[in-house]
Amino acid sequence: MIGQWCYILLWRMSEQEHVVFLDFFGCVPSKEDLQNSLAKVGTAIQGARLLVALRHDVNTGLDLSALLPGSPTETVSHAAKIKSVLIAKARLDDLQVKRLRIVTDPDCAQWWKRVQEVCFTPCYSIDQIYTTVPKRTVKPDGDSVSSIGNQVRDFFRSLPAVGQIGxxxxxxxxxxxxxxxxxxxxxxxxxxxxxxxxxxxxxxxxxxxxxxxxxxxxxxxxxxxxxxxxxxxxxxxxxxxxxxxxxxxxxxxxxxxxxxxxxxxxxxxxxxxxxxxxxxxxxxxxxxxxxxxxxxxxxxxxxxxxxxxxxxxxxxxxxxxxxxxxxxxxxxxxxxxxxxxxxxxxxxxxxxxxxxxxxxxxxxxxxxxxxxxxxxxxxxxxxxxxxxxxxxxxxxxxxxxxxxxxxxxxxxxxxxxx
The missing domain is CATH 3.60.140.10 (CNF1/YfiH-like putative cysteine hydrolases)
Structure with missing residues (x-):
């Protein structure tokens, strides 16, 4: 499909567990908006665990239960988009899942490319699926692509350690x-x-x-x-x-x-x-x-x-x-x-x-x-x-x-x- 939005049809996945990250950061979506986006990507997300990224100030009263039948759904939210991604990655690691599909829009392509370089390693299998999302109330990239490295560094520095160093x-x-x-x-x-x-x-x-x-x-x-x-x-x-x-x-x-x-x-x-x-x-x-x-x-x-x-x-x-x-x-x-x-x-x-x-x-x-x-x-x-x-x-x-x-x-x- 050529135009403002595009959709990439992806090959059939194996039965290996994977997670789909729904990038609705900066939007004010309804449950119907989310379901419509999921319907457009079809079999590419079947059987996946869903992580929905929302700004913390719009993550109020949105019932995400049964968003996709048979798929557990969780919300990841923060004031900054890059921090939502890092929180989501930590959740992936907790689940020991290395296959990730990102549902987003074309305007975010360069931002996500840089995020993958800084936040992930090649041991992850990551596919990006571009589709129509509700209009964002903030710019699609959240923050400039050039600042991602510094944002990641600062976020890691702000986190408490796991256990006592010695x-x-x-x-x-x-x-x-x-x-x-x-x-x-x-x-x-x-x-x-x-x-x-x-x-x-x-x-x-x-x-x-x-x-x-x-x-x-x-x-x-x-x-x-x-x-x-x-x-x-x-x-x-x-x-x-x-x-x-x-x-x-x-x-x-x-x-x-x-x-x-x-x-x-x-x-x-x-x-x-x-x-x-x-x-x-x-x-x-x-x-x-x-x-x-x-x-x-x-x-x-x-x-x-x-x-x-x-x-x-x-x-x-x-x-x-x-x-x-x-x-x-x-x-x-x-x-x-x-x-x-x-x-x-x-x-x-x-x-x-x-x-x-x-x-x-x-x-x-x-x-x-x-x-x-x-x-x-x-x-x-x-x-x-x-x-x-x-x-x-x-x-x-x-x-x-x-x-x-x-x-x-x-x-x-x-x-x-x-």
């Missing part, structure tokens, strides 16, 4: 020289169940938009006492590549090192071992993500990090202070028999055999400790006091093995104080 520290690392810690899972804004609440890494495969991750980082940084804008987090590709801050980034890297005051380096984890390194003599530091593959490749990611600090900054392994953080423990890390053999060949103490369990359990944290010792780091310099099991502590940590996908990430971080 982090673990090592007594091994001198607090007067280094800021450091291992984050826990609470004190942030992430709402998707397996990622709630202080998820600290952004990926296009997970529901948290980059703006939300930046706000989570800001909150941790403010609490821990560093500049979140100077945080550099390893990519976690399960290898042994080390990146030195200030140099060109490699394609993939599992550790970051620095000797720049004010710069904080970090590594992510959702079960893998986190390792922090401090050299108080040469004033440098590092953080490594030690997955089992990176641990068992060549000298291992932990020693690869020490060797990089030696090469770049003159570090002597005997001066390195190490803190090994939370990871999945031998209580939970059941491993394939063939894959476990390399740990057993390295050192039998890295394997635990349990009665009535045909598969062994692997101690990746201990493996990293022994690799560091064999590489010249004194055992007394390696702190294991924070090696809590991530899977056993849902009150403290994210865990891929426990929560499945999508999962959140905590980080281990360290930097030289200014």
């Amino acid at each position: 982090f673990l520290r090592s007594p091994n690392i001198p607090a007067e020289v280094f800021v450091h810690g291992f984050s826990t899972r609470f004190g942030g804004l992430s709402s998707y169940p397996g990622m709630k609440s202080l998820n600290l890494t952004y990926t296009m495969k997970k529901p948290d938009p980059e703006a939300l991750i930046k706000e989570n980082i800001r909150r941790l940084a403010d609490f821990a006492g560093f500049d979140g804008g100077n945080l550099h987090v390893a990519a976690a590709t399960h290898g042994i590549q080390v990146w030195t801050v200030g140099e060109e980034k490699p394609a993939g890297y599992d550790a970051v090192i620095s000797n720049m005051p004010g710069v904080v380096v970090a590594a992510p984890s959702a079960d893998c071992t986190l390792v922090l390194f401090a050299d108080p003599v040469n004033k440098c530091c590092g953080a490594a993500h030690a997955g089992w593959r990176g641990t068992m490749t060549s000298e291992g990611i932990a020693m690869a990090t020490v060797n990089a600090m030696k090469s770049k900054f003159g570090t002597n392994p005997k001066d390195v202070l190490v803190a090994i953080g939370p990871s999945i423990g031998t209580c939970c890390y059941e491993f394939g028999v063939e894959e476990a053999k390399q740990f057993e060949e390295f050192d039998p103490s890295c394997i635990v055999h349990k009665p009535d369990h045909p598969k062994p359990f692997v101690d990746v944290a201990r493996t990293n400790k022994l690799q560091l010792q064999r590489g010249g780091v004194p055992a007394s310099n390696i702190d294991m006091s924070n090696t809590l099991c991530t899977k056993c502590h849902p009150d403290k940590f994210f865990s891929y093995r426990r929560d499945g996908t999508p999962f959140g990430n905590q980080i281990g971080f360290i930097g030289i104080k200014l």
Whole structure:
């Protein structure tokens, strides 16, 4: 249909659960208006849960029950349209639904395109359906397209955290020289169940938009006492590549090192071992993500990090202070028999055999400790006091093995104080 309004006929959806977002923000619709719009989009919304967006000042006395037979209906309202969208997204995440259809009008096309870029990630399937809606009493975009990023940032900053923020520290690392810690899972804004609440890494495969991750980082940084804008987090590709801050980034890297005051380096984890390194003599530091593959490749990611600090900054392994953080423990890390053999060949103490369990359990944290010792780091310099099991502590940590996908990430971080 060509003209002021248009309607896009969409392909038949699968049976997967989805939500239809009715964009009536700025309108004063009647129930009949809503039903007429629904009728025009036909089968594209059948079986969906409905979210109706209205300005809070028109959301009075409108009975939305039985708007679409068999479809639960909820109202999302706020004084600002972008905030209605963010509230609706949080509801999607509560429901663990990633398929969204937006019923709106053509004048809102550019606004919605920008909203998708800022508020959602590519893991969502989003279709826009354009149709006639009642005349809006405010402009269709609500606010300018260019201001959406700032509006999202300000809205996230206004929200209360889910839980209390906190982090673990090592007594091994001198607090007067280094800021450091291992984050826990609470004190942030992430709402998707397996990622709630202080998820600290952004990926296009997970529901948290980059703006939300930046706000989570800001909150941790403010609490821990560093500049979140100077945080550099390893990519976690399960290898042994080390990146030195200030140099060109490699394609993939599992550790970051620095000797720049004010710069904080970090590594992510959702079960893998986190390792922090401090050299108080040469004033440098590092953080490594030690997955089992990176641990068992060549000298291992932990020693690869020490060797990089030696090469770049003159570090002597005997001066390195190490803190090994939370990871999945031998209580939970059941491993394939063939894959476990390399740990057993390295050192039998890295394997635990349990009665009535045909598969062994692997101690990746201990493996990293022994690799560091064999590489010249004194055992007394390696702190294991924070090696809590991530899977056993849902009150403290994210865990891929426990929560499945999508999962959140905590980080281990360290930097030289200014």
